[in-house]
Amino acid sequence: ASVFPHLVSRGNATLILRNGGLKDRGTYRCHVLLCVCTCVFSAPIRGLSLELSRLSGYEEMRCTVRNVFPAPRVSWVTEPPTFEELRPLTRILPDKQGLYLVDSRLRLLSGQPNLIYICKVTTPYGKPAWMASLREREKRGSQGRDMTIPCSAPSYLNNPSLEWSFSNGEDPSHILTYNSLSGHAISTLLWEHHAELDAFRVPFGDGSLRLMDPKYPDHTGTYTCTFSTPHITHIERTDVIIDDPKSEEPSHWWIVGLVVCGLVVALVGMLAYLKMKGKGSDRVKVCRLPSS
Structure with missing residues (x-):
């Protein structure tokens, strides 16, 4: 780190950090006469992931941000807006390098299938907010x-x-x-x-x-x-x-079934007819002779 000595007398005490890394994160204070300047080292948001998950047994939106510093703030809204309270579960976890993983989950509201769920992530250093939505x-x-x-x-x-x-x-x-x-x-x-x-x-x-x-x-x-x-x-x-x-394609099996059914009915009818005819031919006619 270094400054420009010839500019300090003019009120410019700009600090130059060369080859800055994670070890340089933190707040730097510069005291020049009565002026106090504050600088913040940050790892900005590079992307925002939003997906629909069913692993927990019900449907929920999962919003994820990785490798950021300092920790951002996550909020949820819907479009169109709903009067029902949204209750997300948000976890902010640091890794070994001191960067944060943000994982926010929101259970889908029942009975409102047409809602768009919007995850909004804001940073504490005034950068533009990131937003993602999914349907x-x-x-x-x-x-x-x-x-x-x-x-x-x-x-x-x-x-x-x-x-x-x-x-x-x-x-x-x-x-x-x-x-x-x-x-x-x-x-x-x-x-x-x-x-x-x-x-x-x-x-x-x-x-x-x-x-x-x-x-x-x-x-x-x-x-x-x-x-x-x-x-x-x-x-x-x-x-x-x-x-x-x-x-x-239309099925023609019903026609085959109808033909088979008709043949069965005809066969049963014919058998019944033959049976009745057979019984008639077996009858014996008794002739009585007139008594003398």
């Missing part, structure tokens, strides 16, 4: 029949970029990207004839994807829509099931 749904379609996979941006997102991806148990494949600056959507060659986006509706928060001529089982899987700005992310995952066309 999950299921949708079913038929082979060869176009369908729309919905995705809507929350109202607090202004002019976000948009990205769609697909996964069916393997590594996610990129579908298309919408650039908020150019206003154009660019799709990959693999999805060029199977997915399209209405670029005129995206600035109004509608990022729905039109899936054209879907195939079974190629297009069965998870479709992920991500709206994003530098510090805010909104994700919507849709599990899409494209029905097997073979399972939709």
